[in-house]
Amino acid sequence: MAAVLEARDLVIRFITGEGEVKAVNGASFSLEEDSILGLVGESGAGKSTIALAVLKLLPSTARVESGSATFDGLDLMQAGEDDLRRIRGKDIVFIPQDPRAALNPVMRVGNQVEEQILAHTELSKREATNLSLQSLREMGLPEPREVVYRYPHELSGGMCQRVVLAMALALKPRVIIADEPTSSLDVTIQAEILRYLKAYCKDQGSSMVLITHDLGVVAQMADQVAVMYAGDIVERTDVVNLFHSPRHPYLGALLGSLPRMDREQRRFAPIGGNPPDMLNLPAQCPFLPRCPKAINECRTEPKPDLVEMDPAHWVACYNPHESASVAGVT
Ligand SMILES: Nc1ncnc2c1ncn2[C@@H]1O[C@H](COP(=O)(O)OP(=O)(O)O)[C@@H](O)[C@H]1O
Ligand SMILES: [Mg+2]
Secondary structure, eight states: OOEEEEEEEEEEEEEETTEEEEEEEEEEEEEETTOEEEEEOOTTSSHHHHHHHHTTOOOTTEEEEEEEEEETTEETTTOOHHHHHHHBTTTEEEEOSOHHHHSOTTSOHHHHHHHHHHHHSOOOHHHHHHHHHHHHHHTTOSSHHHHTTOOGGGSOHHHHHHHHHHHHHTTOOSEEEEESTTTTSOHHHHHHHHHHHHHHHHHHTOEEEEEESOHHHHHHHOSEEEEEETTEEEEEEEHHHHHHSOOSHHHHHHHHTOOOOSGGGOSOOOOSSOOOOTTSOOSSOTTGGGOTTOOHHHHHSOOOOOEEEETTEEEOOSSOOOOTTTTTOO
């Protein structure tokens, strides 16, 4: 299948008073046309850094040392501000974790949705108003004709996120990058918004990178999954394969302590130890100190590369779990 967004070997650092934070250490993934890629990992793994890098929205303390991110053949890392402005908000949209941060606090929400539409289309003011009302209605906002006159602080978090979604999705983007879009919302609204996002992607043929720390969300939403650990993608495959036949010990540990994927059990289960200090990453596999399956090679060799161990199943590990097909499990 064709990739609509492709990241290759991204290496990203933050320059801080304490040294260089090695936030992303050579991440590659591709987002296929008409599909949802779950980017999953513990807090601090580098997920948001990747999202912001692709959108060229990293703070000035960040440095993209190497790598590329290509949208429709255009390398976003090399693209000029004009191209980026044209693409961002229309072809590629960003949905942040905190919807209030994405909204202007001193502007009525209706005007914000309208402005976004006017900035990227040739529509008249009246057409933009109609489109923004329609988009707000589709997002399940009650009384959109009334909501448009409100300011963000007059709306609940769930309503703000619906406004952000209306703004992002009104122009039918090809790529949605959603960074934990529902983790600040309560569970019922979370489920509703995720269901809507998935249906939207399937109906419109849009693709989405969905960032989450929640394996339940991945199971429910994703077609493909990339698992991050300490700035690396350590496992990448389709969602069925990932849950059926996880091969990286990190994922094995997480899933092993997840007997059922029901609502109470679906958080990342705590595993022993802590993720490494991103200021001082070891040369070896960063999961080594926590790994139940470590072998001698893991201690003596540099960190393993991500390699295709089974068809369309990439794993970065010297001693992975056997694949389910090899182990005779079906
Ligand atoms: N602005 C920043 N300055 C310095 N370090 C940062 C900054 N943003 C993120 N980091 C660090 O980069 C690493 C990756 O962070 P992040 O991409 O936010 O992870 P995630 O989204 O997976 O939780 C972490 O170690 C985090 O502390
Ligand atoms: Mg994050």
